[in-house]
Amino acid sequence: MRVVQGRSIQGANGVVGKRVMGTLGALALTASLLSACGGDQEPPAEADTTTTSPTATPTPTPTPEEPEASPEPSASESQPEEPEASPSPSDGTDEGSEEGSGDDEGAEEPEEPEVPDYIQYGEVSDRVGALQQRLQDLGYFITSVDNTYGGETQQAVFALQKAGGLYRDGVVGDQTQAAADDGVVPQAETSSGKVLEIDIDRQLVLAVENGRVVRVINASSGNGETYEALGNTYRANTPRGSFAVYRSEDRMYESGLELGEMWRPKFFTGGIAVHGSASVPAFPASHGCVRVSNGAMDWIWDTWGAPAGTPVVVY
Structure with missing residues (x-):
């Protein structure tokens, strides 16, 4: 069963302080409010009903009163700082590639799809070959043990399901497999010739x-x-x-x-x-x-x- 990972999206909340410190403090507060209320939220992805989506931990939003502990910023300090550029390798060594590859260390390996608990038309596998061999041994008409569930195998499965009084859909589930394992075959009505x-x-x-x-x-x-x-x-x-x-x-x-x-x-x-x-x-x-x-x-x-x-x- 494929599990769809649900996502929980935390909305941003602004807190309006009671005190405004100077003109620059008011501008900084206004920018903070616009940033908190104006962003678009990504709609949550639909989650599989059998999977509980993890709840994201809300990131605390600083209140407007927190700057009171620091001196009022000057006009030049109110500008956002330029982010420091990441150093790039100058000689083409492996340092840069190692730094980039670190992003994959915590990534989860993709899960392999689950093998269905039934066999149906189109499957190619060893278990199909085992089924074909069993049907052939029991006398159901099947000429080739080739690990491929094709038309001939489907005809033999139909015959097995009919002999066992099962639903005739050509799908080998628990009951049909049990009929094969138990050696279900019809009995003859005639006794000679x-x-x-x-x-x-x-x-x-x-x-x-x-x-x-x-x-x-x-x-x-x-x-x-x-x-x-x-x-x-x-x-x-x-x-x-x-x-x-x-x-x-x-x-x-x-x-x-x-x-x-x-x-x-x-x-x-x-x-x-x-x-x-x-x-x-x-x-x-x-x-x-x-x-x-x-x-x-x-x-x-x-x-x-x-x-x-x-x-x-x-x-």
């Missing part, structure tokens, strides 16, 4: 092998709203049930309803497919298909494999 499971309630895609979850992928399915396409009205639902991959398109595929592009889709019922997308939010947002990141879709195609006939269970 190689199955692509789609959890609609938690918006996750699970790659499952004989009941063991090998990858947890952030997903976004149908948002349930109605929409118009080619003159017809549809509802953006993702059907639940047991299906199987029946068709694959290894390319950027254009929707037949002119709803946009799908990266390497794998269709499992009608026009509904699991496909890659550049936009996979933490909430349902599609027209009925199941979106995953393009990188995750490449992994399904090239590493895990989901050929025709692969079971797809949506619940």
